Each structure stands twice: as structure tokens, then as C-alpha cells.
Amino acid sequence: MAREETSNRRGNRREREEAPEFADRLVAINRVSKTVKGGKRFGFAALVVVGDQKGRVGFGKGKAKEVPEAIRKATEQARRQMIRVQLREGRTLHHDMEGRHGAGKVVMRAAPEGTGIIAGGPMRAVFEMLGVKDVVSKSLGSQNPYNMIRATIDGLKKEQSPRSVAQRRGKKVSDILPKRDEAPAEAEA
Numbered sequence: 001m002a003r004e005e006t007s008n009r010r011g012n013r014r015e016r017e018e019a020p021e022f023a024d025r026l027v028a029i030n031r032v033s034k035t036v037k038g039g040k041r042f043g044f045a046a047l048v049v050v051g052d053q054k055g056r057v058g059f060g061k062g063k064a065k066e067v068p069e070a071i072r073k074a075t076e077q078a079r080r081q082m083i084r085v086q087l088r089e090g091r092t093l094h095h096d097m098e099g100r101h102g103a104g105k106v107v108m109r110a111a112p113e114g115t116g117i118i119a120g121g122p123m124r125a126v127f128e129m130l131g132v133k134d135v136v137s138k139s140l141g142s143q144n145p146y147n148m149i150r151a152t153i154d155g156l157k158k159e160q161s162p163r164s165v166a167q168r169r170g171k172k173v174s175d176i177l178p179k180r181d182e183a184p185a186e187a188e189a
Contacts, residue, residue, distance in 0.1 A: 024050045024075050025125040027059075028145045029067060046070040047145055049122075050078035051129025054090075057156070058082035059126070059149050083153065086161035089113075091133040094162065099155025104147030105140040108155050122148040130156070 028047040033040045044067045051057035058081040062073025088094045093110040100106075106123060111134040117127050119137040122145040127135055139148050166173045 022050050022052050022056075022079060023129055024048055024078065025129055026071060027122050027125050027149065029070070032063070044070045046074040047122075047149070048074035048078050049125045049129045049149065050075060050082070051126075051131065053129060053131035055087050055131060056082050056084050057126055057130040057153070059153065061146070083157060085130060085156045085159055086164070087130075087132065088161075090131070092135055093132065094159055097155045097158050099151040099153070099158070101150035101154055102142060102147045104142035104144065104151040106137060106148065106151045106155055107140065108135060108137040108152070110134075111136045120148070121145070123152050125149075126152045126156075 026046065026048055030045040031042060032045055033042050035041075043063055043065050045061060045063045046067070047059065047061050048071060049057065049059045058078040060074040060077025060079070060081060062070045062075075062077060064070040064073060086094065088110065091113065093108060096107070096109045098105065098107050111118070113134055115134040115136065117124055117132065117135055119127055119135065120139050123137050123139060126149060127137070137152075139151075142148065142151075162173050162176045166176045169176070
């Protein structure tokens, strides 16, 4: 009896240690085949996006004979290739940007609060796993999910927060950001 309790405690501890701090989203799964002498051998390729929904995101792809194994491999690769993205107010991007990969091109724009995620399938998965709440984006060119995700990650890598720009230039953040004082009030009067 004591032995069972110990194994339960260990099992619970293991579950707690492996509790998912990252969320993952399966974006695409492809059945691929290899023609051999005796016929065809089928396998599966999975594309997964992983993120902590607090500014870190990564993607991975995995191939295996069975779907669950392909997803597991893709998830492990995604966790190893995570990038950190600075978010404004923890909900949107700091500035508009463009990302490219191959024939895929994506345009991402910061959006006011309440806009939501306006994006296509693979891009939406990246933004949801990243923790972005408000963004407007458009995919131009390739509709291949692999290229769309790579282009989105490329664009996110280019993002710079005002704090990092100010630090690099040796200035204050207030010197970098545009002035938002009485300019609109004068225009209304």
C-alpha cells in the first residue's frame, strides 16, 4: 500500500514538473508517401506553434509514421526555437512591420484596444500563442502555412520597443516617442 502511495506522489510530482507552461497549436498536418518496391509507405508531417502567451513564441515541424509522434517531434522543436517579442501594453505590437520568407509576405499592424486578432489561419495561431490581443495583419503571396509562419516570425524578429531604441541611441524614451500633447486640440479649434 505504501509503495502505491509513493508511486502516486512521484507521478503527481512528475505531472507538476511537466505541467505545460507553454500552449501549443497544431497548424497543419500532411500525409506524405514514399514509393518503394513493395508499394507505398505513408508518413505524417506536422506543423506546430508553441507559445507562453506572454511574449514568447516558436514553431516546429516533425515527421513520423504516426500522427502523435509527428506532433510530439514538432512541439519539441518549437520549444527549442522560441523567440521573445516585446508587446505594447501586453496586448499589441509596438509598430507596423513586414515579414518575408520565400514567396510569402505578411504585413502586421498595431491595433487599438478591442480590435481583436484579424489574421489568417497560420498567422492567427502565431499571434494567439504569442499573447497578442489586438492586431491587424494580411498575408500576401504564398498561402503555404510553412512560409506564412516563417514570414510572420521574420517580421516579429524585426520589432523593436521604444525602450530598446532609446537605449541604443543613448536617449530617453520620451525623446523617441512622438509628442501627443495639444496638437489634436489645436486642429479641432
